[in-house]
Amino acid sequence: MNLAEICDNAKKGREYALLGNYDSSMVYYQGVIQQIQRHCQSVRDPAIKGKWQQVRQELLEEYEQVKSIVSTLESFKIDKPPDFPVSCQDEPFRDPAVWPPPVPAEHSIQRECFQLLPIQCDIGCGFLLTSTFFYTSPQGRKNMQDGASDGEMPKFDGAGYDKDLVEALERDIVSRNPSIHWDDIADLEEAKKLLREAVVLPMWMPDFFKGIRRPWKGVLMVGPPGTGKTMLAKAVATECGTTFFNVSSSTLTSKYRGESEKLVRLLFEMARFYAPTTIFIDEIDSICSRRGTSDEHEASRRVKSELLIQMDGVGGALENDDPSKMVMVLAATNFPWDIDEALRRRLEKRIYIPLPTAKGRAELLKINLREVELDPDIQLEDIAEKIEGYSGADITNVCRYFFNDLTLGD
Incomplete structure (x- = not known):
């Protein structure tokens, strides 16, 4: 009996359960349980046999x-028939000239984020069975410890800051429940994989990503305009179950001297308060361009310095504080060569977001046309081949332009 194979099957079963692939997980669990049962029959030492039975x-x-x-999950899919028959006479009269009320949108239920907890068991003969098991997310544990109910939401105490500044930031950039999922983004499989490895997994397994495996201080997404960088950032926040901060240059700009730096400091303090959080800075080259140029203003330099200091503070929090207080900085730009070198060093992980491939363009067409009944003869793959070089935003605009003209009869 290969003990390494037993360990590997147990690990795969738990990993598939974590990723939501429960059918494969059950197959691995059944296999490893049968393997351990056969192995116990061949073990003579009662102590070692007892440990195997415990495992x-x-x-x-x-x-x-x-x-x-x-x-x-299967119980959710069961469609129960009504308890009483519905006759046509009971239906209200519908005027054909009046549009019916809109159908409420169906929102998918977000799965609770899990983290892996290490489990070790000494099974004798010099072998140590090591694997992981899933448990509730750090945010879920934090809510249970604080005794906060579902209807309550902690309020940030902006003592020392202007009340209007705090309210403006909370109103403009805080999104506690972003509803963008991986399936809403066509193609970009390589970018999704890199973001899962760089951002999602460290939030799910904070106890594992320590020391040399510590998570990245920041992630920089680079690519042409309209390729889905903002949607990827929102999908990361949805997948991790974190509070999402959508920041732009106008958010951190004030006409009063010294207030821009205060806004940067306030932003990161709010992010630590609502942790775990994801701060997404769009068009970061407009906020933190290269320092030392002749046309640089003193106020702009102070804002850049404060941003660099706060990002270093986020890195220290990742290494020393509670893992549930993680603050991840995501940034996007179309001009990476214009970013200051010091900021580029803090954004340690760089991900290129390319224009969609032919397969991605076809998926984008399907996503944009999912509410439209198409003729069976229409081949979206042929259309995708003809719009090579279009970004995701371009394809969306083309679909909207076409159907607006079709609706108006032009």
Whole structure:
């Protein structure tokens, strides 16, 4: 019996359960439980055999938990018939000249974020079975510890700051429930994979990403305009279940001397208060361009210095404080060569967001036309081949322009 294979199967079963692939997880759990059962029959030492049986019992409990999750998900899909028959006479009269009320939009239920907890068990013979198990997210544990109910939301105390500044930031840039998911973004599989590795996994497994494996201080997304950089940032915040801060140059600019630096400091203090949070700075080259140029203003230099200091503070928080207080900085730009060198060093991970491929253009057409009934003869793949070089925003505008003209009869 290969002990390494047992460990690998147990690890895969737990990882698939974490990623939501419960069917594959149950297959691995069943296999590793049978392997341990056969191995126990060949073990002669009662002490080692007892430890193996203990490991098997723990895996059985985890298997039952996954099985319970699957049964719960299946119960959501059952369409129960009405308790009483509905006749046509009971339906209200509908005037054909009057439009019916809009159908309420269906919002997908966000799965709770999980983190991996290490589990080790000495099984004798010099082997140590090490794997991971999933548990609730740090934010969920924080809410349970604080005793906060679902209807309550902690309020940031802006003592020392102008009340109008605090209210303006909370009103303009804080989004506590971004609703963009990975499936809403066509193509960009490589960018999604890199963002999962650089941002999502460290938030799910904060105890694992320590020391040399510490998460990146910041991530810089580079690419042409309209390729989905902002949507990727919102999808990251949705996947992690974090508060989303959408920042632009106008948000951090004030006509009064010294207030721009205060806004930067206030932004990061609010981010630490609502942690875990994701700060997305769009068009960061307009805020933090190269220092030392002849046309640079003194106020602009002070804002850049404050931003660099606060980002270093975020890095220190990642390494020393509670993992649930993680603040991740995402930035996007179309001109990476204009960014200051010091800021580029703090944005350690760089991800290129390219123009969509032919497959991505076809997916974008399907997403934009999903509410429209198309003729079966229309081949979206052929259209995608003819719009090579278009960005995601260009394709969306083309679809809107076409159907607006079609609606107006032009």
